[in-house]
Amino acid sequence: MHLTLKRLPLAHQFRFIGFLLLLTLLLGSCGPGAYISKGDKRFEQEEYERAIEFYKQALAKADNKGEINYRIAEAYRLSNRLAEAAPYYQAAIDGGFRKEDAYLYYGLALKAQGQYEAALNQLRDYLRVGTNPQLKAVAAREVESFSTLSNILGMAPRFKVQNLEALNTEASEFAPYVLNNDLIFSSTRGAGKEYMGNGEGFLDIFATALTDSAAAMGGAVRPYDNINVEGLHDALATFANEGRTVVFARGNQGTKKGRQNVDLFVSNFRGNAWTEPQLLSINDPQAWDSSPAFSPDGRTLYFSSSRKGGFGGNDIYKVEIDESGRFSKPENLGPEINTPGNESFVSIGPDGTVYVASDGLPGLGNLDLFRIENGRPVNLGQPINSPGDDFGIFFQNKYAGFFSSNREAGKGGDDLYRFERDARKQVNFFVDGTLYQLREGAQKRTVVPNHPVVLQNEEGEPIETATTDASGHFTFALDSASTYYLVSEKPGFFTARQSVTTEGKMPPQDQLTQQVNEVRLNASLVLNEIVEQKAIVLENIFYDFDKADIRPDAAIELDKLVQILEDNPGISIELSSHTDVRGTEAYNLDLSQRRAESAVEYIISQGIDRSRITAKGYGESRLIVPNATTEEEHQRNRRTEFKVVEIDE
Incomplete structure (x- = not known):
């Protein structure tokens, strides 16, 4: 039996087709x-x-x-x-x-x-x-x-940091500023309008009372009345005139209407209230102007701007303020500080030191914090800096203060942290090395310029690579109580390897003369030319009398040959054992063969492919000192050697 559909009246068919079209449009819209x-x-x-x-x-x-x-x-x-x-x-x-x-x-x-x-x-x-x-x-x-x-990671920590967990929320808190007994900061907290740019709220300026305990700080948070505006970002407050003048950043509604750029505004505290904020004349209407910071005397205002004529995205500028409150022409701080990247979140320490956040200067990732020292930025290192954004630092004094970060394990988007300078004097370790090469038959070694040198950890994992300068010199920063390897390779030469350690080299605190001290170690790496069929003696390979077993002291020396084979995977070698003339020729030949084979088996047991190494006992047939008479001369004849027999190009 065939199933058939009942024919519908024409009007019903049109309604049905219209329904299908509507359904298709609805499904398509989703x-x-x-x-x-x-x-x-x-x-x-x-x-x-x-x-x-x-x-x-x-x-x-x-x-x-x-x-x-x-x-x-x-x-x-x-x-x-x-x-x-x-x-x-x-x-x-x-x-x-x-x-x-x-x-x-x-x-x-x-x-x-x-x-x-x-x-x-x-x-x-x-x-x-x-x-x-x-x-x-x-x-x-x-x-x-x-x-x-590696230099930044190797810097000894100078500060201890603590998350202000009681103050931070799941929103963002950043841009700390201490005024009198209050911590002023910016935050997206609260139940206001959502900012579509990042899904958080709009920024407002808040204050909370300082406490001796960072863990307890965060009670009675209050907004800055007459400063914050619904639906606009208000943030990054800096103060002058004993706290009666505030400059802050405002703008960015997150829509195509209204103020798109961030600009600087000023307000004064009069009659127990803040005056209506006014746009500063130093703003560029075509640029982003933000991150203001007064100098301690209130006579200089620093800020960040994306205006034309800079060196990158956002640059740091400053203006001088005269007695009547007029601003000078904005002055770019120059290419030593500003980069093709972004410099912002400027702040000034109590001693006048300038601090900036930058993603264009060498750092650990995103924004890092720097202090300007002799006109040049110096990375503050860990734990102030991290792979995340670290910015908006404020020094209460030369020992402590606050900063902002969105590092891992934080509570919200950006969090506030307290830092305190470690009372212990710090020691930074460095190794200064020179890379040489020595060719066969040369009277002296020569430096190797513009060549890579790798710093490995104790497990042989690469940490950092440096390139030698014109004099063959290189430098790495090191951690305390750690062991490293310096390694360099060059075709036609044995890989150069040297260990360096900082273990046991920490000076006592009473011998340190500075708050931050340096201990510099020296190293020389030599690339020796590979010459096929040239015998190379392995020192201190000793055996018990009439035995071929590998003693523990011999294993230590053979491990060095294992390392050579691992560092130079393209070479194959012959390992040979030699005796002195005491004993019969047949006996010595057999003993040397057994010892060579025993050494080879040990090397293979350490992971070297059997196809790369051959055992050969020569007995007394290749004496270094013929007609030896003294024990010292016999000892020179009793030796273990290796020679390169093949090089894979």
Whole structure:
């Protein structure tokens, strides 16, 4: 039996067809294309959090997953969440998305996660294939900055830091400033309007009473009345005139209407209230102006700006303030401080020292904090800095203060931290080395300029690479109580390796003359030319009388040959054993063969491929000292040697 549909009247058919069309449109409006379109619209309006939500909804059913992952990554990056962008850049690249900046920003995102080796490899890979000059310049600066990473990581910690857990929330708290007995800060806390850029609230300025205990700080938080405005960011307050003048940053509604850029405003405390904030004349209407900081005497105002004529994204500027309150022309602090990247969150210590946050200067990732010393930035090191954003530092005095960070294990987006200078005098360890090479037959060794040297940890894992200068010199920063290896390779030469340790080399505190001290170790690395069939004596390989067993003291020496074979995987060797003339020739030949084989078996047991090493006993047939008479001469004849018999090119 065949089933048939009952024929419907024509009017009913049209209604049915209309219903199908409507259903198709409704389903289409919920498809990936619609979500992508909505995400693009929000992205264009800089509402990155909403854009991310739409893009993620489109991911499940979209065919172009690589491109959508890239858009998600970009939304995270542009909303200052670079570390969170890393898996999406990776997914975009793995999904076949080939936009060039994805490769660069993926490397930067890995660095923001603290994955330094992976970041360096990614950036180097990009430099090999990239074609965009501007992006390649950024990558080249980042790769160059990695040469200082070991120095920064090796700096002895000068401060102890503590999260202000009672004050911090799941929102963001940053930009600390101490005024009288109050801690002033900026925060997205509260139940106000949501800022579409990152999904948090709009920024306002708050205050709370200082306490002796950082763990207890956070009670009775109050907003700054007459300063904060609903639906606008108000943040980064700095004070002068004994706290009666405040300059702060305001702006960015997160929409295409109204104020788009951030500008500096001023208000004065009169009649027990703050006056209506006024726009400062130093603002550039076409630029982002923020991060203000007064000098201790209130006569200089520093700030960060994206105005034209700078050296990068955001630069640090300063203006002088005369007796009548007029501002001088903004002055850029120059290329020693400002970079092609971003410098912002400037602050001034009680002694007039300038502190800045920068993502363009060599650091641990994202924004790092620096002090300006003799006109040059100096990284504050760990634990002030981390792979995340570290910024907005404020010194109460030369020993303690507060700063902001979005590092891992924080409570919210950005958190406030207290720091105190460690009372112990600090010691930073360094090794200063010289790389030489020695050719066969040469009378003296020569330095090797512009050549890589690798610092390895005790497990043989690479930590950092340095390049020798024109004089063959190189330097690495070291941790205390640690052992390292210095390694350098060159075709046609045995790999040079030397151990260096800081164990037992920490000076007593009473012998340290400075708050921060340096201990510098010296090292020489020598690349010896490989000469086939040249015998090389292994010292201190001893055997018990009439025995071929490997003694513990001999094993230590044979381990050095194992290391040579591991460092030089392209060579194959003959290991030979030799005796003196005492005993019969046949006996000595047999004994030397057994000893050579025993040594070879030990080396193979340490992981060296059997095909790379041959045992040969020569007995008394190759004497170094013929007609030996003294025990010392007999000892020279009793020896273990190796020679390179093959080199894989």
